[in-house]
Amino acid sequence: MRKDIKVFAPASVSNIACGFDIMGFAIDEPGDEIILRQKETSGVTITKITGDNGKLPLEACKNTAGAPVIALLKHLGINPGIEIEIHKKMPLGSGLGSSAASAVAAAFALNELLDAKLTKEELLPFAIEGEKIASGAVHADNVAPCLWGGFILIRGYEPIDIVEIPVPDNLYCTIIHPEIEIQTKEARKILPKEVPLKDAITQWGNTAGLVAGLMKSDFNLISRSLKDVIVEPVRSALIPSYYKMKDAALSSGALGCNISGSGPSLFALSTSYEISERIGRAMQGVLEQTGLPSQVYISKINKQGPRII
């Protein structure tokens, strides 16, 4: 049996314009790295966290990577000593599924380390356990894409129903992360409790259209469907220069552009690496005028999920 393991888990984009709470996809970068080590004495301890600016708790049961490890060990009915090292390679509170990546990486790593042979379906609830600590609610629209890779539809939550949606090969994602932090919990508070039926109909036309567009490799349909009439009008107010960045992305050839997760990051989809780079430059150009620093990531859809490195 292995003594230690190092795992990478990818960032993910959830909501994807029209699919609030039900859709997400994984991207090749950024992502988090987790190292697990078997130790002599029992108990789960976090020995090191880097890249979090001291924001994440070292207490394992309160940590998005620690909690899944504890829950999974309990499920397996064993109590080996486990040391966890967490290397955050993406910004926290960025709307890129940072907590999901750590939770998935930890659950996946433990499963491999102990050779426990749980399937992704079986690992999912333990990864969600970690995500719950960060967002305060059970959502799988980052955890599931991160764990499966690819584009994931969460059809429903009772019980959780994961559907893999095939995507065209030449689909590229540009991410811009403006250096402000938005807490998912806060971003949920400003959502309306009720929405006009008319808008809900528009939204479900687009969710259905997006799935059809992806499965047909119909980029024009994907583009027409990447719209959000419910969440974007509210949450865009939290992001400086949001509509200017979006306009810049669309003018640069993006199929669509919207808030990644609960923001502040934006994602834009396109059909080539060249276009996705151009989009990144255009969005960053908008932010530079405001003096707000940002990071840009260019990536294909990650089809693998977590991997041992």
Added chain:
Amino acid sequence: MRKDIKVFAPASVSNIACGFDIMGFAIDEPGDEIILRQKETSGVTITKITGDNGKLPLEACKNTAGAPVIALLKHLGINPGIEIEIHKKMPLGSGLGSSAASAVAAAFALNELLDAKLTKEELLPFAIEGEKIASGAVHADNVAPCLWGGFILIRGYEPIDIVEIPVPDNLYCTIIHPEIEIQTKEARKILPKEVPLKDAITQWGNTAGLVAGLMKSDFNLISRSLKDVIVEPVRSALIPSYYKMKDAALSSGALGCNISGSGPSLFALSTSYEISERIGRAMQGVLEQTGLPSQVYISKINKQGPRII
């Protein structure tokens, strides 16, 4: 050039549980028949209507088949004399797209009669013109499936965006029509203007799931997605023994069962002719206990749309 033409256009099921206002499919039967004849004197006249119990107006501009003919002639900039015979082969106000079938049959027939060579996309607005007379609003979720055949997603209305969704070959539809009439206009009035965001999310998870299920030929996913948490709870109250019929359909092997259009008809989807017959008998058995007469139709998805007969 032809002197006359006879056209069949199919009934259709709209809403399809989760897809209120955005989805519909055509069925092989029932359907309406329209005969158009060129006449000596100019003007559009309706010479005969059968099967409507005297309910439909003979005045062409107020008739769902007459209006599209008038509008299409105006568009073509010609004024030949046209006689219309309408043979309603399905109940009115049944939730089976009766007005859409007449409107589509008329527009399609005129296009063929005059060899005007309009595409389906080009014919659509004229067929919608007829449907508008019946429902008082612009909806395409019966007209589009009737015109194209197959399973149609109307992604959006501004502008109208028709998406053909491939369906598995062995998909069967059972229709039961209880002999009561529900006016679409009335059925719309009882809908809520606002819906809980939570329910809207559930609904768009299901619309996305249904499209994925159809395109993957995943009958289990189709079944899990055929749910409606928004419209069914309200409109089911208009249909006697609705939930008993639905339970009977599901117990008989239906993938899903729900209100067809605005009712009172119910549709149930299944994977074989045998099951669809069993479903029909089970639903009719429920209605017989109430003394309410009904018709049952068994059909595959109609993939052709209107045809010359």
